[in-house]
Amino acid sequence: MSFVRPLYVVAALVLLPVPFCPAAWATSIASRLAEDSAVIQIGEHPLEADLIREFYSERAFKPAWDGNSRQRGEHLLDQIRAIAPTEGLRAQSYTVPEAAGADDRDLLISETLARFARDLSIGRVTPSRQVGGMGTEIRAKIDSATVLRDLAAGRDLFATLIPVQPAYAGYHRLKVALSLYEKLTEAGGWTAIADGASIKPGMEDARLPAVRKRLMMTGELAANQAQGKTLDAPLVEAIKRFQARHGIDPDGAIGKQTLAALNVSAEERLRQVAANLERWRWMPRRLDGTHIAVNLPAAHFELVRDGHIDMAMRVVVGDVSHQTPTMATTMTSVVINPTWTVPPSIATREILPKLRKDPSYLASNNMRILDAFDTDFEKAQGLGIDWSRYSKFPYRLRQKPGADNALGQVKFNLDNGDDIYLHDTPKRQYFGHIFRALSHGCVRLERPVELAKMLVPTQSDKLEEWVKDDTTRTLKLDKPLTVYLMYMTAWADEDGTVHFREDLYGHDARLKTALKRRQHPQQPQVSQEPAKR
Structure with missing residues (x-):
């Protein structure tokens, strides 16, 4: 034939x-x-x-x-x-x-x-x-x-x-995770665990056999621990491993947040992994040899040099009402003891109500009104002004350098039109929180002085002294440093451990909808190459 x-x-x-x-x-x-x-x-x-x-x-x-x-x-x-x-x-x-x-x-x-x-x-x-x-x-x-x-x-x-x-290790690790959750989905996934009161270590609960089965499916609990209605030590450790993978306070208890994460279906996790594979495909063919990457949903910072992580730290990112935008930008300089020009929205929504209650608020927070009262020191500090007359803050406001400055003692300038930068903060307690989406949009750093020393090594021996004297100094970087503010809600470690984070700003939900809509090319993408007719 x-x-x-x-x-x-x-x-x-x-x-x-x-x-x-x-x-x-x-x-x-x-x-x-x-x-x-x-x-x-x-x-x-x-x-x-x-x-x-x-x-x-x-x-x-x-x-x-x-x-x-x-x-x-x-x-x-x-x-x-x-x-x-x-x-x-x-x-x-x-x-x-x-x-x-x-x-x-x-x-x-x-x-x-x-x-x-x-x-x-x-x-x-x-x-x-x-x-x-x-x-x-x-x-x-x-x-x-x-x-x-x-x-x-x-x-x-x-x-x-x-x-x-994409040639990134992170992409290929996530492909392995995709295969894992595809198999879990094909096997029927897991049954949702009934809602109810929190279960703390040592407590008994009729739902715990279902919890055990659920954790066995994703590898946190060994098969020989399948039986038991008590939240015993092996199950507590398994819960802690699950919580660590999902950005939840690893206390070993099954509270509302842990239960919600346990009940996200295998099919939904599969879609989450696929969405984050899509984000890897949006990246450049290769990252700059030296760069900073901040993963916003994880509130995590890394300084990478020649493929190695030289520094990692916790950060605080924008809350849901003041979202930190994703971007690829460059860092150009470091400012020691920066001033803070208060954005009009913050001056109106947050500072004006405080001034109505306490007219000395500006003076006690090292702030000064700009331009309007250059020769009247008291009014420049907000004293003697009837703040109840205003529904919108009518002046420009600036906070002087100092330990209580909202930007802390170090600021890292980024080239962007959103007025977003990396900076120190006097609210150090936030870095002890698991959930750190608490800022007005900028990224607050856990160890800013140490980072400044690494980025401006020729001045590192003077930085500690400069930070203490309240004088504002701007230090230019030898060359611009690429900074990626990324949105990754799923990733995998070298050992295959898969991590998930909540869809902080709703970007995953919109991306999943867009991916589902584009089953066929109804709307073409922006052309990457000029058409040759």
């Missing part, structure tokens, strides 16, 4: 009328791609034309998957549908309608392959801040024409995709 089929195809080509010869196919393809639209509708299937225009233009609009190549094209489609779920992508997003004619199917095969390479490389959703992204400008470029050229020439799919997919 394998010898008969080629002869049949040749005979058919000889007998077919002229409009179906390869030259006519090329004309049909050229006509399709000449449409001045980013999306071309083929039947009910929207095709992202900008992904394939350059590829077909290079080959004079001849089909890529005709004759003997058709079977290879179909095989490549089967391969990418098999690969997609392992990358947190939907296999059904890469199907091609069977009813498509030969010329349209050629276009659809190429577009589907190019779209998969694009989605794998830089993500399916545009990385806006609303979904926890840092903008399209930091994403890697994807050359769709080269990918298609290599595949059409017979290059192995995996060899073609390796250079374009």
Whole structure:
């Protein structure tokens, strides 16, 4: 049969009328791609034309998957549908309608392959801040024409995709976690544990057998601890391990927050992992050798040099009403003993009510009104003013340097239009909290002086002395330092331990909705390469 089929195809080509010869196919393809639209509708299937225009233009609009190549094209489609779920992508997003004619199917095969390479490389959703992204400008470029050229020439799919997919260890660890939660989901996941009063160590409760079964499924509890209605020592330790993985105070008790985390389904955790794989795809092809990364949901800071974490610390990030924006920016300088110009919103909402109750509030907090009362010292400190007359704070307000300054004694300037920076804080008690989304948007650092010494090493021996004298000094960095304010609610350690955090700002929820919506390319992404017509 394998010898008969080629002869049949040749005979058919000889007998077919002229409009179906390869030259006519090329004309049909050229006509399709000449449409001045980013999306071309083929039947009910929207095709992202900008992904394939350059590829077909290079080959004079001849089909890529005709004759003997058709079977290879179909095989490549089967391969990418098999690969997609392992990358947190939907296999059904890469199907091609069977009813498509030969010329349209050629276009659809190429577009589907190019779209998969694009989605794998830089993500399916545009990385806006609303979904926890840092903008399209930091994403890697994807050359769709080269990918298609290599595949059409017979290059192995995996060899073609390796250079374009994320190379980060964090991405590949999270892929292992995806596989784990996929298996848990396929096995039926776990049954929700009934609500009720908190269970403390040593207590008995009818729900504890279900808790034991739940913890065994994710590896916190050994199989030989499956029985028992008492929160005994082994179960307490298992609960503590679970709490540590989920950013919960590891007290070993099953309170409201722990119970809620236990009851998040395996399917929902799977979607959370897939969403965070998408965020890795939004990152540059590689990070700067020296950089700072702050994970906002984890309220965690790392200074990385040559791939090694030189410094890590807790941070305080913006609360839900004052969200810290995700961004990729640069640090340019360090300010010792900074002043703080109070934002108008804080002056109105927080300071004005305090002045109505205590007119000496500004004086006692080292603050001064700017510009309006240069020659009247008392009024510059807010004294003698009827604050009840104002519904909005009417002046500019600044806090002098000092230990009680809201920025603490060290500030790290970032290049951005959001007035966001890293800084010290006099409220040191916040770093002892597990939940640290407590600021007005800026990132507060647990060990700012130590960080300043590392970033300005030539001045490190003077920093301690400078911090004490209340004189404001600005120290320029030798070169700008890249800073990533990231939003990762799931990640995996080197040993495979998977961590989850709450969706602090709702970015996960919006991203999951967007990923579900983009099962087909109804709305094309921003083009990464200029179209060549």
